[in-house]
Amino acid sequence: SASGAAEGGAPTAPTAPVTSAPPGTPSAPASQAPGDELPPPGDPGDVLTLGDTGPEVTDLQQRLLRIPNVYQGGQVNGQYDQALAEAVSRFQVWYGIRGDANGVYGTATRRDLESRT
Template sequence: MLFPGGSDAGTDPPVAAPDTATASPAGPTALPEPPTEVVPEGSEVLEPGDSGPQVSELQERLSRIPDVYTEGRVDGRYDAGLTEAVARFQLWYGIRGDEEGVYGDATRRDLESRTST
């Protein structure tokens, strides 16, 4: 039985819930690092603004396809002229799967099959 202002014999007084707003955190939780993508050599996507020996190889291969890379310059820079040549190659040979003017896996496979040494 309950009496006003008293407590029931045999029961514990109510316990207040902890205040989560002032509870101290256990410390920062470290998130796992995302896996590093391993890109096989020779399959890196090349796009406008890139430069280097892989771009030079792309320029050289495109210059072997008649009327695709009309500039024919091999300087290792992925500029507007090279972007247009890659887009032209993609259009003429019906390549799908890569962004227009970007030398991705689908474009690479097709170009390399046409210009293998």
């Protein structure tokens, strides 16, 4: 009975998890990390939200200023602040944009805003 337990349980249990876990685990973070850092500004895959900063935010601010009454008097400073989040939300509501969270500049909002500006 001792040899049966060792034969049946020991080889199967360690082999499956050890073989399947290492290839899957490193490849997922490795492929995600460079993707988050490498896209150029304006890449359609980028999502901007409260607290973000940089040239993509500046571009968003400039585009929203071209839409009447959406970001009236808004600053172009590269900072995704509360006023910018409210302007993005206003734009989403006024133009019926669906697919992005309220106040978040995601793919659907970007596509619509870029088509108008």
